[in-house]
Amino acid sequence: MAGTRRGARSVMKWxxxxxxxxxxxxxxxxxxxxxxxNTIEHSDDCDKKGGVAAHLAQCSxxxxxxxxxxxxxxxxxxxxxxxxxxxxxLAWHPVTRVRVVSIVLPFLAFIQMLLPGxxxxxxxxxxxxxxxxxxxxxxxxxxLRNEQEVGAAPIAAPTG
Numbered sequence: 001m002a003g004t005r006r007g008a009r010s011v012m013k014w015x016x017x018x019x020x021x022x023x024x025x026x027x028x029x030x031x032x033x034x035x036x037x038n039t040i041e042h043s044d045d046c047d048k049k050g051g052v053a054a055h056l057a058q059c060s061x062x063x064x065x066x067x068x069x070x071x072x073x074x075x076x077x078x079x080x081x082x083x084x085x086x087x088x089x090l091a092w093h094p095v096t097r098v099r100v101v102s103i104v105l106p107f108l109a110f111i112q113m114l115l116p117g118x119x120x121x122x123x124x125x126x127x128x129x130x131x132x133x134x135x136x137x138x139x140x141x142x143x144l145r146n147e148q149e150v151g152a153a154p155i156a157a158p159t160g
Contacts, residue, residue, distance in 0.1 A: 004090060005090065005091055005092060008087050008088075008090035008091035008092075009091040009093065009144060011087050011091075012084075012087045012088060012091050012102060012140075012144060013140075013141060013144035013145060015083075015084055015087055016137045016138075016140040016141040016144065017141045019076070019080075019084070019133075019137040020134065020137050020138050020141060022072065022076055023076070023130060023133060023134045023137065024134070025072065026069060026072055026073060026076070026130065027130070029066075029068045029069035029072060030066070030069045030127075032065075032068075032069075033063075033065040033066035033067075033068065033069050034065070034066070036063075036065035037063060037065055073112070073113065074113065076109060076112075077109045077110055077112050077113035078110070078113065080109070081105075081106035081107075081109040081110050082106065084102075084105065084106045084109070085103065085106035085107075088102035088103050088105075088106070089103070098140065098143055098144070101136055101139070101140055102140060104136075105133065105136055105137065105140070108129060108132065108133055108136070109133060111129065112126065112129050112130065112133065115129060
């Protein structure tokens with residue numbers, strides 16, 4: 001079982017690194033989609049009475065400019081999160097903080113998918129949760145990478 005845990009920790013390390021990169025891609029896709037709203041055909045038909053926020057709310061839900069963001073987001077928050085949870089449980093890291101973060105992260109990722117549909121104030125937590133996910137996945141990758149480097153180095157016996 002020790003070999004399985006060691007292998008799962010290695011997979012978890014690179015899984016976390018991939019999530020960091022893909023969350024940055026998600027931020028790009030969100031920005032590209034939002035700023036792409038200016039090029040929507042018949043965008044003048046959107047409700048502009050409430051200002052920019054109402055315009056985005058009215059037009060973004062019906063436009064296809066955010067489809068790449070939604071598609072990648074679905075992959076990261078549903079099948080990706082389940083796979084990450086399985087790897088985290090197999091790894092069952094001996095350090096409690098790393099173990100708790102690795103198990104909580106998939107749940108935060110799943111919640112990320114639910115936030116945009118929760119109304120204005122709840123949906124506002126979507127980018128906040130994304131920053132939290134980015135930070136925690138980055139911390140997890142950094143911690144696991146440093147742990148393996150320290151664990152791989154031979155420990156010299158004290159002289160003296």
